Amino acid sequence: MGVVVKKVELSWLDRTYVWPVMKGMGITLRHFFRQLFTPTAKRYTIQYPDMKKEMPEGYRGLHELKRFEDGAIKCVACFMCQEACPARCISIEAEEFSELNITQGFEEKRPAKFSIDMLRCIYCGMCEEACPKDAIWLRKDYEVAAYDRLAMQYGKWDLMNTYAKADGKENISGDPTPSVPRRTIAM
Amino acid sequence: MDKLASLLHTSPATAWMVAKLVIVFGGVFSLAALWTWVERRGAAMIQDRIGPNRAALFGKIKIIGLAQPLADGIKFFFKEDLVPHDANKALFWLAPFLALVPALMGFAVIPFGRSFVSGGHEYHLALLDPGNGMGLLYPLAIGGMAVYGVLVAAWSSNNKWSILGGMRSSATMVSYEIGMSLAVVTIFMTAGGYDPSEVIKAQGHLPWAWNVVRQPLGFIVFFTCMFAETNRLPFDFAEGESEIVAGFNVEYGSMKFSLLALSEYCHLMTASALIATLYFGGWQVPFVQNPSVLLSVASFLVKMLFFAWVFVWIRWTLPRFRYDQLMHLGWKAMLPMSMVNLVFHAWRMSQGH
Ligand code: SF4
Numbered sequence: 049m050g051v052v053v054k055k056v057e058l059s060w061l062d063r064t065y066v067w068p069v070m071k072g073m074g075i076t077l078r079h080f081f082r083q084l085f086t087p088t089a090k091r092y093t094i095q096y097p098d099m100k101k102e103m104p105e106g107y108r109g110l111h112e113l114k115r116f117e118d119g120a121i122k123c124v125a126c127f128m129c130q131e132a133c134p135a136r137c138i139s140i141e142a143e144e145f146s147e148l149n150i151t152q153g154f155e156e157k158r159p160a161k162f163s164i165d166m167l168r169c170i171y172c173g174m175c176e177e178a179c180p181k182d183a184i185w186l187r188k189d190y191e192v193a194a195y196d197r198l199a200m201q202y203g204k205w206d207l208m209n210t211y212a213k214a215d216g217k218e219n220i221s222g223d224p225t226p227s228v229p230r231r232t233i234a235m
Numbered sequence: 236m237d238k239l240a241s242l243l244h245t246s247p248a249t250a251w252m253v254a255k256l257v258i259v260f261g262g263v264f265s266l267a268a269l270w271t272w273v274e275r276r277g278a279a280m281i282q283d284r285i286g287p288n289r290a291a292l293f294g295k296i297k298i299i300g301l302a303q304p305l306a307d308g309i310k311f312f313f314k315e316d317l318v319p320h321d322a323n324k325a326l327f328w329l330a331p332f333l334a335l336v337p338a339l340m341g342f343a344v345i346p347f348g349r350s351f352v353s354g355g356h357e358y359h360l361a362l363l364d365p366g367n368g369m370g371l372l373y374p375l376a377i378g379g380m381a382v383y384g385v386l387v388a389a390w391s392s393n394n395k396w397s398i399l400g401g402m403r404s405s406a407t408m409v410s411y412e413i414g415m416s417l418a419v420v421t422i423f424m425t426a427g428g429y430d431p432s433e434v435i436k437a438q439g440h441l442p443w444a445w446n447v448v449r450q451p452l453g454f455i456v457f458f459t460c461m462f463a464e465t466n467r468l469p470f471d472f473a474e475g476e477s478e479i480v481a482g483f484n485v486e487y488g489s490m491k492f493s494l495l496a497l498s499e500y501c502h503l504m505t506a507s508a509l510i511a512t513l514y515f516g517g518w519q520v521p522f523v524q525n526p527s528v529l530l531s532v533a534s535f536l537v538k539m540l541f542f543a544w545v546f547v548w549i550r551w552t553l554p555r556f557r558y559d560q561l562m563h564l565g566w567k568a569m570l571p572m573s574m575v576n577l578v579f580h581a582w583r584m585s586q587g588h
């Protein structure tokens with residue numbers, strides 16, 4: 049069954065071609081002037097090294113290992129993230145860290161080493177999903193680059209300090225002696 | 236001028252000629268180079284982008300990217316200069332000049348300011364003095380030569396796509412030249428001569444007496460043909476990324492390519508100067524009977540640069556034509572239009588207007 053295609057009827061003005069051209073030129077000129085009188089900061093183009101895009105909430109950028117108020121790492125080395133990671137780029141070594149144990153309100157484990165190979169990471173956020181302690185977050189930094197491969201192996205301290213400057217926190221490079229109970233468990 | 240003449244140990248006439256040569260060709264050339272930047276910035280603005288604004292002098296002074304043509308020039312200069320193995324070497328070298336020289340030469344007869352008398356000498360602000368017998372036929376003839384640059388570049392590089400580009404541009408030339416010439420003939424007829432100074436004098440200083448008002452049909456035809464003549468969008472058949480790789484200049488690189496690219500912009504400048512002279516009163520300043528020389532030069536420059544900008548503006552507004560569409564337009568629309576224009580004005584003149 050055939051379909052009758054209706055052709056658009058052009059008015060005689062449109063068929064002269066000159067008038068539509070002038071209309072088109074009006075449109076482009078409007079864009080030109082609008083762009084000309086917009087300050088650079090408000091234009092659509094973000095001039096990257098000078099200006100940076102503010103990433104939306106929930107953006108999956110560089111990881112951060114979260115810490116408690118006193119600087120102790122939140123991660124309990126449960127290996128959930130390592131299991132969940134589809135790119136197999138997390139490797140954790142756990143350690144037991146003090147005589148203080150779970151009955152006294154302290155976790156017993158923490159990672160001695162925690163490394164993410166940023167060259168392999170696909171920023172899928174599975175580690176964040178899997179973590180029972182909310183200890184690993186993917187946040188807004190997207191400038192993950194380095195001059196050599198080794199520098200892309202982020203260790204425990206790198207990961208704990210990735211957002212220290214952005215959040216106005218101090219860089220830490222050692223585990224504090226735990227003093228305050230993290231939680232109280234009715235045994 | 237006499238001082239300059241004694242400095243160069245020549246007669247004032249020769250010194251004036253040299254000065255004019257330097258001013259005109261240097262001016263057109265640097266305007267053309269500047270226009271590569273204007274084109275890119277303008278395109279960017281029209282498309283809501285920013286365009287080249289980062290090129291800086293000594294890595295510091297960023298004057299809205301004005302150093303871009305300079306940077307491009309340096310880059311082109313240091314690029315490897317490849318000549319394809321099976322190319323016709325001599326013609327391959329010659330082609331950029333064949334393209335550039337006619338584009339510049341067309342400017343020679345166009346008066347860019349009022350003539351003035353100083354020290355008993357009359358100085359004309361055009362490379363060739365009025366009454367040289369060629370008048371405005373000369374830029375038209377030279378404009379016709381420009382297609383050789385494209386064609387020779389295309390043919391000598393021995394590449395199927397470039398030949399296709401060259402053939403397309405020469406094929407289209409046939410279809411617009413006649414309509415354009417007839418439009419210009421009408422102007423010669425009403426002005427009573429084909430010398431640019433006569434054409435300008437006939438138009439006078441009142442904008443409503445300019446040829447654009449008196450012969451709008453002729454203006455539309457001539458204006459459209461100028462786009463075809465300069466090989467620019469919407470009629471840039473010699474090039475075409477999507478169909479013939481890059482067109483007639485595929486095999487070109489380095490300085491030779493930049494000469495080909497510059498020749499397009501020189502041609503654009505010459506074309507806008509022609510439009511300003513033929514249809515917008517040349518150096519005449521609106522409503523000023525006898526403008527000073529500087530004012531007349533400024534007026535001419537404003538008109539010329541405005542049309543150069545219109546070339547850019549149209550390029551980023553209109554989609555391209557197919558080349559049979561231009562032939563269609565040339566033979567079936569522009570030729571009859573300029574014929575009607577010619578006959579109408581001939582009739583009007585016979586009625587004593
Ligand atoms: S974001 Fe995905 S790939 Fe990267 S470490 Fe987490 S789970 Fe692995």
Ligand code: SF4
Binds near residue numbers: 130183
């Ligand atoms: S980051 Fe979270 S999931 Fe990974 S080991 Fe530490 S607590 Fe477990």
